[in-house]
Amino acid sequence: MVDDPHTYPDPPRRLTRLLSALCADRFWEEVSGDLHELFLDDVEAYGVARANRRYLLNALRYLTPFFISQTSTFVALQPAMLKHHLKISTRHLVRQRFYSLINISGLAVGLACCLMIVLFIRHELSYDQQFADGDRLYRVLDVFETPERSGMGSVTPTPLASALEADFPEVEQATRIAPQLFEAGSSLVRTANDAQNRYETGFVYADPNFFAVFDFPFVQGMPETALAEPRTLVLTERKAAELFPGQDPVGQTLVLNNTTESPFTITGVLADLPSNTHFRFDYLMSMVDVDVAQIPNWGFSNFVTYAKLREGVAAEALDAKLHAFTLAQRGEPRPGTSATFTLQPVPDIHLYSSDIYGFWSHGNIQYVWLFGAIAAFILLIAAINFMNLSTARSANRAREIGLRKVLGSVRAQVIAQFLVEAVVISALAMGMAVALVALALPWFNALADQSLTLPWGEAGIYPILLGTVVALGLLAGGYPALYLSGFQPIRVLKGSLSRGSKSGTLRSTLVVFQFATSIVLLIGSLVVSQQMDFLQNKALGFEKDQVLIVEDSFTLGDQAEAFKAELERIPGVERSTASSFVPVDGYVYNGAGAWVEGKDPAEDEIGVAKWFVDADYAETLGLELVAGRFFDPSRPGDAEATVLNEEAVAEFGFDDPIGQRVRSYTRLDPETGELISDAYTVIGVVKDFHFQSMRDDIGPLTMVPGQGGQATLVKLSTNEVQGTLAQVEALWTQFAPEQPFRYNFLDERFAQMYTFEARVGRLFGVFTALAMLVACLGLFALAAFMTEQRRQEVGIRKVLGASLTQIIVLLTRHFAMLVGIAFVVAAPVGYLLMDRWLQDFSYHAPISATVFLVAGVSALLIAVLTISYQATRAALANPAETLRQ
Amino acid sequence: MKGNNLGEFEELILLTVAALHGGAYGLAIQKSLAAETERKVTLSAVHAACNRLQDKGFLSADFGAATARRGGKRKKLYTVTVRGQQAVHEAQALRMRLWRRIPPGNLQIDVSW
Numbered sequence: 001m002v003d004d005p006h007t008y009p010d011p012p013r014r015l016t017r018l019l020s021a022l023c024a025d026r027f028w029e030e031v032s033g034d035l036h037e038l039f040l041d042d043v044e045a046y047g048v049a050r051a052n053r054r055y056l057l058n059a060l061r062y063l064t065p066f067f068i069s070q071t072s073t074f075v076a077l078q079p080a081m082l083k084h085h086l087k088i089s090t091r092h093l094v095r096q097r098f099y100s101l102i103n104i105s106g107l108a109v110g111l112a113c114c115l116m117i118v119l120f121i122r123h124e125l126s127y128d129q130q131f132a133d134g135d136r137l138y139r140v141l142d143v144f145e146t147p148e149r150s151g152m153g154s155v156t157p158t159p160l161a162s163a164l165e166a167d168f169p170e171v172e173q174a175t176r177i178a179p180q181l182f183e184a185g186s187s188l189v190r191t192a193n194d195a196q197n198r199y200e201t202g203f204v205y206a207d208p209n210f211f212a213v214f215d216f217p218f219v220q221g222m223p224e225t226a227l228a229e230p231r232t233l234v235l236t237e238r239k240a241a242e243l244f245p246g247q248d249p250v251g252q253t254l255v256l257n258n259t260t261e262s263p264f265t266i267t268g269v270l271a272d273l274p275s276n277t278h279f280r281f282d283y284l285m286s287m288v289d290v291d292v293a294q295i296p297n298w299g300f301s302n303f304v305t306y307a308k309l310r311e312g313v314a315a316e317a318l319d320a321k322l323h324a325f326t327l328a329q330r331g332e333p334r335p336g337t338s339a340t341f342t343l344q345p346v347p348d349i350h351l352y353s354s355d356i357y358g359f360w361s362h363g364n365i366q367y368v369w370l371f372g373a374i375a376a377f378i379l380l381i382a383a384i385n386f387m388n389l390s391t392a393r394s395a396n397r398a399r400e401i402g403l404r405k406v407l408g409s410v411r412a413q414v415i416a417q418f419l420v421e422a423v424v425i426s427a428l429a430m431g432m433a434v435a436l437v438a439l440a441l442p443w444f445n446a447l448a449d450q451s452l453t454l455p456w457g458e459a460g461i462y463p464i465l466l467g468t469v470v471a472l473g474l475l476a477g478g479y480p481a482l483y484l485s486g487f488q489p490i491r492v493l494k495g496s497l498s499r500g501s502k503s504g505t506l507r508s509t510l511v512v513f514q515f516a517t518s519i520v521l522l523i524g525s526l527v528v529s530q531q532m533d534f535l536q537n538k539a540l541g542f543e544k545d546q547v548l549i550v551e552d553s554f555t556l557g558d559q560a561e562a563f564k565a566e567l568e569r570i571p572g573v574e575r576s577t578a579s580s581f582v583p584v585d586g587y588v589y590n591g592a593g594a595w596v597e598g599k600d601p602a603e604d605e606i607g608v609a610k611w612f613v614d615a616d617y618a619e620t621l622g623l624e625l626v627a628g629r630f631f632d633p634s635r636p637g638d639a640e641a642t643v644l645n646e647e648a649v650a651e652f653g654f655d656d657p658i659g660q661r662v663r664s665y666t667r668l669d670p671e672t673g674e675l676i677s678d679a680y681t682v683i684g685v686v687k688d689f690h691f692q693s694m695r696d697d698i699g700p701l702t703m704v705p706g707q708g709g710q711a712t713l714v715k716l717s718t719n720e721v722q723g724t725l726a727q728v729e730a731l732w733t734q735f736a737p738e739q740p741f742r743y744n745f746l747d748e749r750f751a752q753m754y755t756f757e758a759r760v761g762r763l764f765g766v767f768t769a770l771a772m773l774v775a776c777l778g779l780f781a782l783a784a785f786m787t788e789q790r791r792q793e794v795g796i797r798k799v800l801g802a803s804l805t806q807i808i809v810l811l812t813r814h815f816a817m818l819v820g821i822a823f824v825v826a827a828p829v830g831y832l833l834m835d836r837w838l839q840d841f842s843y844h845a846p847i848s849a850t851v852f853l854v855a856g857v858s859a860l861l862i863a864v865l866t867i868s869y870q871a872t873r874a875a876l877a878n879p880a881e882t883l884r885q
Numbered sequence: 886m887k888g889n890n891l892g893e894f895e896e897l898i899l900l901t902v903a904a905l906h907g908g909a910y911g912l913a914i915q916k917s918l919a920a921e922t923e924r925k926v927t928l929s930a931v932h933a934a935c936n937r938l939q940d941k942g943f944l945s946a947d948f949g950a951a952t953a954r955r956g957g958k959r960k961k962l963y964t965v966t967v968r969g970q971q972a973v974h975e976a977q978a979l980r981m982r983l984w985r986r987i988p989p990g991n992l993q994i995d996v997s998w
Binding site for chain 2: 008010011026029030031032033034035036037038041058061062064066067
């Protein structure tokens with residue numbers, strides 16, 4: 001037998017440590033000694049590897065109640081001890097009202113933010129989960145790449161759905177909808193009883209098998225046959241109640257856009273769509289009699305195609321086959337370009353569509369992450385408050401801990417005491433947070449355009465809330481518990497523990513972290529609001545102010561010309577133009593393929609926006625001509641003329657654009673289903689203007705003369721807007737007594753393009769303010785404590801002649817420095833994050849130094865104001881009083 | 886107080902401690918028991934039993950010297966207390982009484998083959 005420690009290895013150290021934690025102390029010496037000896041015997045007998053295994057097996061046998069139940073941790077959690085901890089906790093909370101209140105309310109605000117954001121995220125993640133076989137539902141996306149641009153779109157060609165069903169055995173059903181085609185989108189609606197039209201949105205065409213793929217519940221009617229007949233539609237319950245109050249809507253008719261000769265018959269009523277579906281419609285119209293939907297033309301893209309795959313089919317495998325299929329249908333693409341189809345799971349549509357062109361607006365997974373991170377940070381800031389206050393004020397509890405230990409408490413029992421306290425505080429905070437959320441939710445809903453509710457009905461919420469309370473208590477209470485329980489009774493009872501100064505570095509670091517986080521948020525909200533200003537005020541290339549949009553003017557039919565003439569006679573009206581092409585989102589956008597005449601469209605076709613406008617368009621919108629002229633109705637040749645923007649000139653590759661001829665597709669031959677193209681002579685070039693959102697680059701635009709006049713744009717030249725508006729309305733009523741007068745202002749519609757960003761900006765602002773508030777609450781309490789500690793020092797300084805200012809500076813300096821460090825940390829982080837956000841916009845403001853200056857100065861100011869209240873109070877105290885104590 | 890009755894394993898432990906005479910610590914007891922009984926005896930079972938017997942007052946313990954072979958830990962050396970001795974004797978007596986009551990012929994193992 002060898003007794004030299006260097007000759008033999010030790011048993012696995014980590015395992016030993018684990019076992020020592022689980023085995024009660026009174027057995028440990030005997031157990032570990034014997035195990036060690038046995039291990040060495042095994043090494044001699046079998047070698048190290050086998051000895052290690054046998055050591056593990058032997059050690060595992062100590063995991064029995066006999067050895068574990070006598071550990072101090074176990075004892076500390078006995079019901080009687082828990083009751084004791086609870087009692088002591090309540091007494092402390094009540095005695096230290098000020099600090100308790102700050103702790104609890106800080107945590108409550110943090111938790112309330114968290115709860116609200118969690119509700120929001122939960123809702124965002126719940127989209128489109130309601131369909132049967134939802135995991136087999138896919139949306140087909142068109143993926144294209146050309147030298148100029150690449151992207152994905154949900155707008156797919158007419159025959160895709162039927163081809164999918166015919167050629168792919170993997171596809172069980174394929175169905176299409178068309179949210180923007182003829183009567184789809186918005187329409188004027190009249191029931192048999194109505195004298196006047198109503199303006200309604202949410203019209204969508206759908207194939208008869210739509211409900212076989214998406215099982216939206218019906219209140220009335222048969223899903224199988226609802227859309228089988230021409231000119232039939234189903235509508236949602238709320239619209240049915242609005243249009244036919246107190247009547248049975250099924251069998252009633254609806255006249256759309258004055259087409260009295262072919263009204264729609266209602267065949268069913270749908271339950272209202274839930275808020276968590278990507279579909280946005282109130283009326284689904286049958287598509288069986290829509291010609292363009294039946295002619296199989298691969299160049300005509302107006303439909304969203306959905307596919308339901310057979311069970312057990314992998315979407316990825318189908319993707320590969322779709323690529324070969326596309327090549328066969330569309331032919332080899334020209335060099336540098338590619339086009340294929342791919343499948344996107346329907347539940348992904350809401351959050352993963354930000355770079356997919358298509359109908360309806362969606363959420364964005366980035367914002368889910370962003371707000372999730374904000375929630376976590378606010379909660380962390382609140383938890384840090386708790387940690388800092390507990391450790392800072394540790395001296396006040398030191399004697400209690402010392403006494404406990406002298407009377408026989410082991411460390412685990414002291415830890416349990418502090419953890420119970422932390423859990424009590426977090427439970428109180430949770431109660432307050434839930435109340436706050438209940439109060440603030442309607443307001444949050446309005447701000448975020450959501451319809452969130454607290455899900456009291458769900459049993460799952462209660463264990464989650466309870467779990468959060470415990471987890472938060474352990475998180476926030478863990479460090480103070482370990483720190484405080486480590487006090488040595490002999491030192492604290494002698495009073496030699498320096499008061500509250502210990503772990504000052506860690507506390508400072510945590511304060512820096514809190515303020516760094518707040519400053520990052522502050523920089524973020526400043527940049528967002530600056531970008532919003534930038535979007536509103538950027539020179540757009542057109543005049544958006546004082547432009548009135550008179551909607552639905554196409555209903556005037558032959559009278560449109562007369563209406564326009566009368567309109568321009570109104571004193572406040574400068575000019576007007578009939579066009580549905582308005583340079584903001586939400587109006588008609590028409591894309592077409594175009595090429596220089598004489599070239600091969602298969603080789604040199606580029607995608608352009610093709611707008612039908614009249615001669616007054618440029619002047620009404622204040623477009624600037626850089627070459628040539630705009631349309632002139634007196635020249636008959638102008639019927640085949642076009643005006644380009646600079647981008648189109650560049651993409652066509654013209655050096656001298658005037659007089660060049662371009663061709664583009666104009667219409668579909670109803671007989672053959674072929675696209676027919678027309679030639680246009682370029683007569684003018686306008687300066688590039690932002691006709692789409694500034695998230696995108698300005699694309700090529702061709703304007704051709706035409707009466708696409710769904711709306712009439714009216715340029716006003718007066719400040720008397722209300723009076724002029726009344727006159728326009730009077731004129732409208734005279735021309736179209738059966739039509740409601742609907743109007744918008746161009747600048748307002750423009751602002752609406754960025755409502756999403758504006759909303760994010762506002763939410764950002766609110767949460768930044770709350771983060772700041774919580775951080776300041778903590779700082780306030782910490783400063784209160786620190787100044788309290790230094791009362792006598794301040795007294796002595798005053799006696800020795802220090803001025804008020806000197807004392808305030810003395811007490812404020814340290815925290816101000818921490819905020820300064822926080823700023824240095826936060827500025828680059830904020831810059832990098834916001835720079836990334838701005839990359840989403842093709843046009844964005846630079847991040848200016850002002851942002852950092854404002855963020856830094858305001859954070860410092862807020863912090864200094866918070867501390868200086870305490871500092872001033874301490875500085876004003878009568879030294880005679882403070883020194884006497 | 887816990888009862889005075891001994892389990893079979895406890896009785897074996899007490900006897901082994903007595904047999905080892907002064908050298909009775911956990912591992913030694915386990916080895917000796919395993920060798921005698923040809924059963925698998927785990928160290929943790931020995932430790933649990935010894936400590937339980939100590940709680941009952943049948944064993945007393947002293948710590949020996951720490952050695953490197955034990956990772957610097959001391960041996961916990963057990964001795965049988967007076968109460969412990971009484972308990973084994975009582976158990977033995979009980980057994981003898983029972984043996985005596987068995988009629989001749991019963992429990993007789995035929996060793997002829």
